[in-house]
Amino acid sequence: MNRQSSLEFSTPGRGTSDITDAVARVVAESGVQTGLVHVFVQHTSCSLTITENADPDVRRDLDTILGRLAPDGDPAYRHDLEGPDDMAAHARSVLTDTGVTIPIGRGRLLLGTWQGIFLWEHRTDAQVRHVIVTVLGD
């Protein structure tokens, strides 16, 4: 039994948006009791991550850390067609995840208490992002 949905999210620029509820809705509608849900962004300058859902400072600190690992406007970059955040965004996407997979049990997402699914925008400007959610199982 499979189900696939295409979701659209507007991001306000760099930072994280909690999409756990949207993914949980697709799982509930699928009727799958035991299986997997896969979440995928069709872009190369944003990403997905599963991280702490309680204290927003965690996501702020994660942006601080990525800002060191792949800084904006680094003079070593050759790819800067769309501005100083262009290559930094591609690199941050690669260092995190284009897709995440979460187990489903008893018809529900088997996330831990403190886990949320976040869409992570790495461009500084607002964007519209497309996400494919696929459910496989019984």
Next chain:
Amino acid sequence: MNRQSSLEFSTPGRGTSDITDAVARVVAESGVQTGLVHVFVQHTSCSLTITENADPDVRRDLDTILGRLAPDGDPAYRHDLEGPDDMAAHARSVLTDTGVTIPIGRGRLLLGTWQGIFLWEHRTDAQVRHVIVTVLGD
């Protein structure tokens, strides 16, 4: 044909534990011949990785590298409720993997000769960690 198991591991604090055999057991018990096994930690301060299984210095060096990318007690962190390793552990979890997926063929994990599946504790103190293993296939 699906099978899902919940496993529990005690970690002695920061470092890696080889959980390949535990995952292989769930695969063997599932009877699945061709498919995928997904392994997922229900936590945001430890992670999973597939890496070299022969020389323990590899995992030691990986901890050294993560210690530079996301150092303990960085003054830039705002989130430090649980101590200097708190935010560092969340960041190391995000830079590695909350879940890994491995192909199954002829009823066995299709890992390469030098690949092992490791539970990677990022907190300095001992923890109990919950892992969900889900097998999908025929």
Next chain:
Amino acid sequence: MNRQSSLEFSTPGRGTSDITDAVARVVAESGVQTGLVHVFVQHTSCSLTITENADPDVRRDLDTILGRLAPDGDPAYRHDLEGPDDMAAHARSVLTDTGVTIPIGRGRLLLGTWQGIFLWEHRTDAQVRHVIVTVLGD
């Protein structure tokens, strides 16, 4: 309905090879209309990533960034049996992905316009790499 293929790629040493077409062929041959395809490298010193497929400078910049995060020949490494790129390659593998999963819809890979699937060699010398492609779905 499942299908699994073992692919072999020769890499010319450090850098990326676009394997999107080879993965798409396995998906087409599977006949699966809705589902997931999982791509897995059986090695610990190369990796897979989904990134920008248009401007090769993006992949060059990604190598530059990884070269800072996990430099060759770092004196802190204990594992250097196979040369200065040995531990750096393991670390770059862990910071990127051993496996990637892509949704399938209407029998095709649901990649975004600018997304490609790349095999990323982290060793400096040429290698032969084995990749397992597994398709699950209806």
